[in-house]
Amino acid sequence: NAGVTQTPKFQVLKTGQSMTLQCAQDMNHNSMYWYRQDPGMGLRLIYYSASEGTTDKGEVPNGYNVSRLNKREFSLRLESAAPSQTSVYFCASSEAGAGETQYFGPGTRLLVL
């Protein structure tokens, strides 16, 4: 099992460009999450999907959109990237809800110039 995979691993964007971060899990988990991690700010939740077909905002959703494509895949889209979105993005999944053990992907490092 690959667990949680994320693509790309690293990306450089110019301000105003758009991109989609991809995440997939092969553990048949119901819940998936997108976090960003910034120095001094810790790990903050952007969006989550408690189950296939549902998505909810987290602590810092502005400037992002998500799609739960199917049970395996959960993508994060930046429509018009800003330098403030420079961060490391992590996708995670859990079997059923945030109260279960969460499994994290390796992260995507995004630099917005």
Place this chain on the structure above:
Amino acid sequence: KQEVTQIPAALSVPEGENLVLNCSFTDSAIYNLQWFRQDPGKGLTSLLLIQSSQREQTSGRLNASLDKSSGRSTLYIAASQPGDSATYLCAVPNSGNTPLVFGKGTRLSVIA
């Protein structure tokens, strides 16, 4: 709003020492508490999950305790090794299906 604090932010110890990492949370109505490890440039790896009804959980040289009423958890690492060097994060959900709130972590360095 739940807030999670981890003290100290960084810790350096000689190899072989036993050590304790601290985690505190403001709302004691938690469903469980989770400890994670993060190596530099990597994602988070789950270490231990303590249910709200439990007092402690053990895995190898790691022992995590939970005192809900005081809003505190500790992660005890016995006989530390250089391979234990990493950032350790704790996190709590307020209920089963609400998202985790993370502390900012304690960066541990074990010196050989």
